[in-house]
Amino acid sequence: MFDQEDDDTFSEFEDDELHPMLRVDLRQVGRRDELLATLAHTLDLPPLHDWQDMYSALTNPDWMAPEGCVLALEHSDHFARENPADFLCVLESLQQVAEYWRERGLSFWTLVGRDDGDTDLPQLH
Incomplete structure (x- = not known):
């Protein structure tokens, strides 16, 4: 997770062609x-x-870039606060998508951006 104003987090991934x-x-x-x-x-x-459906779509080889991708969920605070169980499901599903692609030799990263650095977002283990 990162603060939306943290340009370093984005620039590291944006420069990856x-x-x-x-x-x-x-x-x-x-x-x-x-x-x-x-x-x-x-x-x-x-x-x-x-x-x-989300898992199936994101694990479809026709969708994935040849070397993998970075998914940035920006401004996630409101949804995470209002729907903590659903937000945790999203994160867990995306973790499963990442594991699926890793087993196939491709990269899939998820960045979770928040506007309020004090917002408690769920942590995956």
């Missing part, structure tokens, strides 16, 4: 269906109805 950064702005997202719709629209995925 092999792994495109895909930015998803969660600033206006308040519910699970809005999150899934925002992911689908921003990442050019088919409609997503649940976490399994």
Whole structure:
């Protein structure tokens, strides 16, 4: 996780030409269906109805860049505060996506951006 104003975090990944950064702005997202719709629209995925749809879409080889990618969930504070269980599901699903691609020799990183450095976001283990 990183503070949105931390340019160093982004610049490290933005300069990586092999792994495109895909930015998803969660600033206006308040519910699970809005999150899934925002992911689908921003990442050019088919409609997503649940976490399994998200996992299936993000593990589709036709979607993934040849060497992998970086997914940046920007401005995640509001959604995380309003929907802590759903936010944890998103993070866990993305962790499973990363494991899937790692087993196939590709990189998939997720950056979680927050506006308020004091916001408690769930930690994965």
